[in-house]
Amino acid sequence: MKKIELELSLFSLAAAMLLGIGQEVSAHTRFETGTVGEGTRVTNNVVIGHTCGINPVIGTSVVFPDGVDSTVLVDGQPMGNPLTDFVSNWSDNVRPLLSRAAFDHVKPKQDAAGKVVGFWAAGGPGMPEGMVVYVPFRLNAVNIVPGSCAKSVTFQVSIVDICKITNSSGLQGEGVAGLWTHNDLGTVFDSLQAGGPAPLKIVRNLTTKPLPESCGQGVDVVVKPSAAQINRDMPIVYEGRQIWPSKAHKKHSFGLPQ
Numbered sequence: 001m002k003k004i005e006l007e008l009s010l011f012s013l014a015a016a017m018l019l020g021i022g023q024e025v026s027a028h029t030r031f032e033t034g035t036v037g038e039g040t041r042v043t044n045n046v047v048i049g050h051t052c053g054i055n056p057v058i059g060t061s062v063v064f065p066d067g068v069d070s071t072v073l074v075d076g077q078p079m080g081n082p083l084t085d086f087v088s089n090w091s092d093n094v095r096p097l098l099s100r101a102a103f104d105h106v107k108p109k110q111d112a113a114g115k116v117v118g119f120w121a122a123g124g125p126g127m128p129e130g131m132v133v134y135v136p137f138r139l140n141a142v143n144i145v146p147g148s149c150a151k152s153v154t155f156q157v158s159i160v161d162i163c164k165i166t167n168s169s170g171l172q173g174e175g176v177a178g179l180w181t182h183n184d185l186g187t188v189f190d191s192l193q194a195g196g197p198a199p200l201k202i203v204r205n206l207t208t209k210p211l212p213e214s215c216g217q218g219v220d221v222v223v224k225p226s227a228a229q230i231n232r233d234m235p236i237v238y239e240g241r242q243i244w245p246s247k248a249h250k251k252h253s254f255g256l257p258q
Contacts, residue, residue, distance in 0.1 A: 049132055058123075162176075
């Protein structure tokens with residue numbers, strides 16, 4: 001009897017540990033649909049999995065690699081290829097969708113040419129501890145170049161979940177932000193936590209667009225944003241004023257008009 005009880009206790013402990021690991025992984029801020037077939041327009045969600053400790057999430061900032069000065073890696077190695085060697089139409093593909101479930105304000109981030117490179121959401125009730133929030137957006141169809149050897153193209157999307165308004169030097173503080181970003185770009189938004197950016201993988205349709213014979217098994221392509229783009233596009237600008245990271249004194253909310 002004691003042996004059975006011991007085995008049950010060990011099984012319960014192992015199950016609890018696995019459950020904890022699973023919860024930790026799933027708590028990363030990621031996309032609801034992380035893999036998308038090429039040539040397909042989809043509605044997707046940024047899924048914010050947890051708060052910054054006891055501090056609620058009061059906003060989020062999302063930046064997609066623009067493909068202009070991004071690093072393109074082929075099977076893990078930077079080859080110097082432009083993104084246009086692998087994707088024919090990566091430009092202005094993202095559109096945020098209005099939802100006031102958690103945040104009252106949702107705005108696109110645009111480059112100098114007016115093309116959308118990301119979005120932000122803030123204001124309103126935010127996301128309290130113990131909850132999960134979906135921030136919706138639409139991804140227009142992405143097409144892989146037929147003559148390329150790419151069997152997939154993964155965009156590494158940088159996301160910061162904001163729990164306190166600080167200046168840039170305070171971003172790494174406890175309970176301030178969830179930094180789902182790269183750790184090696186050399187920006188103030190680089191992450192010291194595990195997890196990294198959110199992958200969005202576009203998969204080639206090998207039925208309608210088979211690989212050229214010279215490609216063999218094909219290659220997996222990864223697109224990583226430049227430091228210059230992250231520094232330019234990650235901050236939140238509202239009505240011409242940067243409200244995050246703050247350029248003034250520390251604040252505790254966005255203070256956006258309701």
